[in-house]
Amino acid sequence: MATFEWEDVKIEVDEDGFMEEPDQWNERVALALASTEGVDELTEEHWKLINYLRDYYQKYGIAPMIRKLCKETGFPLKKVYELFPSGPAKGACKVAGLAKPTGCV
Amino acid sequence: MAESKPKPEILAKVDYQPPGDDWMELPVEIRPGTFNYAANPANAKYLDLPHVRKWQPTDDDWQLPENWQEIILEGLHDRLKKYRSLKVFMDICVRCGACADKCHFFLGSGDPKNMPVLRAELLRSVYRRDFTTAGKILGKLAGARPLTPEIIKEWFLYFYQCTECRRCSVFCPYGIDTAEITMMGRELLNSIGLGIDWITTPAANCFRTGNHLGIQPHGFKDSIDFAVEELEEITGIKVDAPINKKGAEILFVSPSADYFASPHYYTLLGYLALFHEIGLDYTWSAYASEGGNFGLFHSADMMKRLNAKIYAEAKRLGVKWILGGECGHMWRVLHQYMDTMNGPADFLDQPVSPITGTRFDHASSTKMVHICEFTADLIANGKLKLDKRRNDNVNVTFHDSCNPARAMGLFDEPRYCIEHACNHFNEMPENTIKEQTFCCGSGSGIGTDENFEMRMRGGFPRANAVKYVHDKHGVNMLACICAIDKATLPPLMEFWVPEVDVCGIHELIGNAMIMKGEKRTTDLRGEPLPGMEESDADESGEVKEVSEDV
Numbered sequence: 236m237a238t239f240e241w242e243d244v245k246i247e248v249d250e251d252g253f254m255e256e257p258d259q260w261n262e263r264v265a266l267a268l269a270s271t272e273g274v275d276e277l278t279e280e281h282w283k284l285i286n287y288l289r290d291y292y293q294k295y296g297i298a299p300m301i302r303k304l305c306k307e308t309g310f311p312l313k314k315v316y317e318l319f320p321s322g323p324a325k326g327a328c329k330v331a332g333l334a335k336p337t338g339c340v
Numbered sequence: 341m342a343e344s345k346p347k348p349e350i351l352a353k354v355d356y357q358p359p360g361d362d363w364m365e366l367p368v369e370i371r372p373g374t375f376n377y378a379a380n381p382a383n384a385k386y387l388d389l390p391h392v393r394k395w396q397p398t399d400d401d402w403q404l405p406e407n408w409q410e411i412i413l414e415g416l417h418d419r420l421k422k423y424r425s426l427k428v429f430m431d432i433c434v435r436c437g438a439c440a441d442k443c444h445f446f447l448g449s450g451d452p453k454n455m456p457v458l459r460a461e462l463l464r465s466v467y468r469r470d471f472t473t474a475g476k477i478l479g480k481l482a483g484a485r486p487l488t489p490e491i492i493k494e495w496f497l498y499f500y501q502c503t504e505c506r507r508c509s510v511f512c513p514y515g516i517d518t519a520e521i522t523m524m525g526r527e528l529l530n531s532i533g534l535g536i537d538w539i540t541t542p543a544a545n546c547f548r549t550g551n552h553l554g555i556q557p558h559g560f561k562d563s564i565d566f567a568v569e570e571l572e573e574i575t576g577i578k579v580d581a582p583i584n585k586k587g588a589e590i591l592f593v594s595p596s597a598d599y600f601a602s603p604h605y606y607t608l609l610g611y612l613a614l615f616h617e618i619g620l621d622y623t624w625s626a627y628a629s630e631g632g633n634f635g636l637f638h639s640a641d642m643m644k645r646l647n648a649k650i651y652a653e654a655k656r657l658g659v660k661w662i663l664g665g666e667c668g669h670m671w672r673v674l675h676q677y678m679d680t681m682n683g684p685a686d687f688l689d690q691p692v693s694p695i696t697g698t699r700f701d702h703a704s705s706t707k708m709v710h711i712c713e714f715t716a717d718l719i720a721n722g723k724l725k726l727d728k729r730r731n732d733n734v735n736v737t738f739h740d741s742c743n744p745a746r747a748m749g750l751f752d753e754p755r756y757c758i759e760h761a762c763n764h765f766n767e768m769p770e771n772t773i774k775e776q777t778f779c780c781g782s783g784s785g786i787g788t789d790e791n792f793e794m795r796m797r798g799g800f801p802r803a804n805a806v807k808y809v810h811d812k813h814g815v816n817m818l819a820c821i822c823a824i825d826k827a828t829l830p831p832l833m834e835f836w837v838p839e840v841d842v843c844g845i846h847e848l849i850g851n852a853m854i855m856k857g858e859k860r861t862t863d864l865r866g867e868p869l870p871g872m873e874e875s876d877a878d879e880s881g882e883v884k885e886v887s888e889d890v
Contacts (some may be wrong), residue, residue, distance in 0.1 A: 238465055245378035246830035249380070250377045250396070250744050250790065251789060251790075259668075269361075277818065294558075294560065295354070295555070295556065295559035295562060296554070296556055297553065297555055297556070297559055298561065299562075299563075300563050300566065300599065300600050300605060301600075301601060301602045301605070302566075302570070302602060303563070303566050306570070307541065312602075314717075318652060325523060325789070334554075335409075335556075336540045336553055336600065336601075337537075337538060337542045337545065338542040338545070338551070338552030338553050338595075338596060338597060338632065338634070338823075339595050339601070339632055339667075339822075339824045339826070339827050340553065340597050340601040340827050
């Protein structure tokens with residue numbers, strides 16, 4: 236665990252840079268986390284994905300199935316990788332402040 | 341993670357020349373890419389684990405509890421008394437070296453401490469010193485050494501560079517099972533608060549919500565409903581996927597990644613299509629929503645605790661018997677431990693296929709049948725209409741997952757399923773399949789990002805065999821029946837053999853199966869079925885999609 240600072244943002248993150256306390260997420264935090272993923276700017280498409288993940292997370296306490304994420308945002312998986320080079324879980328979920336999925340994934 | 345990943349051409353150069361020094365003198369190197377992070381304290385606490393603290397393997401001081409030596413030696417003493425096998429394995433090895441070059445981690449790393457004989461010696465040397473007369477008197481001359489904090493670090497590194505795959509034990513003339521030694525080593529490490537997060541957090545999630553991912557019942561239902569909808573779009577058929585249905589004949593349990601990750605998900609679609617087509621009276625459970633058991637990688641107690649829900653749920657729902665999905669280590673637990681650990685399941689019936697009438701005699705004690713056995717029996721009795729041509733876009737080879745292969749001898753049924761669903765099937769070399777199968781390199785809870793280099797090294801022998809059949813026969817699809825495989829073989833393939841994709845067997849079955857009343861133009865991945873492509877779709881020929889690992 237470590238403290239991550241970016242401009243005025245200061246959050247606790249785990250070894251992989253995922254938020255320790257997802258409830259403290261806000262849009263500034265998303266920008267801060269995106270900077271660790273090599274994403275300098277969050278476009279409308281990035282936000283569409285992030286907001287979808289946030290909504291799902293609020294309802295279910297976890298990330299959605301990848302297939303569902305692709306279908307409901309209309310982004311093929313390739314596009315998700317273009318937006319977040321580390322992919323849906325390690326990139327998009329991290330920036331959206333979700334916990335890292337664990338197990339056989 | 342922005343860290344640079346190793347390159348195949350670098351990892352392919354393995355130096356097998358052992359260092360000149362006495363192995364006991366070699367320093368322990370905790371190097372990025374070759375170890376796993378420590379357990380998250382909150383989740384360790386959730387499981388009531390002892391000596392919870394915040395630490396990382398890269399720290400100099402691991403903050404061992406004050407009486408750590410006492411805990412370890414007492415723990416070893418207790419286990420030697422409890423497990424006759426451990427005592428025998430400690431005493432019997434003659435160091436013949438038959439196992440040395442059978443371990444995928446040794447083959448991929450050249451590190452002598454990854455020879456199974458030496459991995460066991462890490463524990464055996466401590467055993468000798470404190471539990472044998474020769475070791476007590478002669479010390480190092482008898483291969484004994486005193487327990488030091490450095491040895492604890494060595495155990496942590498090498499007992500988590502073993503996937504408990506048991507390939508070495510196939511070749512041991514005495515039948516020593518190094519996986520059991522690793523299991524004891526991990527139990528001892530956990531007794532002084534040295535667990536890894538990729539095991540502890542899934543175990544805590546499983547205890548809390550019923551599955552490793554931590555998916556709650558409404559999320560579980562949402563995912564299954566989504567799969568049902570998507571299957572309807574693909575086939576035109578709305579299937580029923582009951583959850584927690586009391587009085588169903590069969591309880592179906594599969595790994596949670598099947599309803600979360602890709603390519604696992606396409607296997608889930610295959611199960612759903614199959615169960616509908618044969619009219620199976622079955623149910624999913626939102627409580628026993630995990631077949632896998634990361635407790636196996638932690639300790640016997642944890643394994644028992646996590647496994648208990650399967651029989652409990654079978655009893656609550658009043659089913660007759662249990663069917664299990666495509667999962668690897670789950671079958672080690674179910675086949676070798678469950679009936680004695682949490683049974684007897686005398687409230688269940690002897691499993692009988694309601695479709696063919698076949699009695700599964702080998703499952704008369706566990707009451708649980710593997711889905712490949714179930715499906716192979718359906719095929720053998722002519723109950724499925726399979727059009728192999730619908731899998732003509734794939735040239736398949738089969739990766740025997742370590743546990744179904746070596747813990748239950750499941751060799752023929754998966755192959756029978758593939759051969760009846762595909763026209764193009766080519767086996768990897770004989771010494772890399774069936775009981776001699778090579779591990780994916782990421783099993784037993786070490787499939788983490790931080791351990792990436794070691795995973796690619798450990799998976800090298802498997803990938804090498806895949807590359808052989810890719811080059812020789814044009815294989816482009818690696819089928820497997822394990823959720824860890826489905827998660828970790830895609831990055832392994834991307835690293836060593838990028839032309840090859842990964843799928844489950846019930847994805848292939850689901851593609852080939854002609855359902856009554858179906859309207860289908862695509863496979864379960866939504867790609868056009870062979871022969872139904874648009875003529876102008878792709879002039880560049882076959883291009884592999886981005887592999888869907890997460």
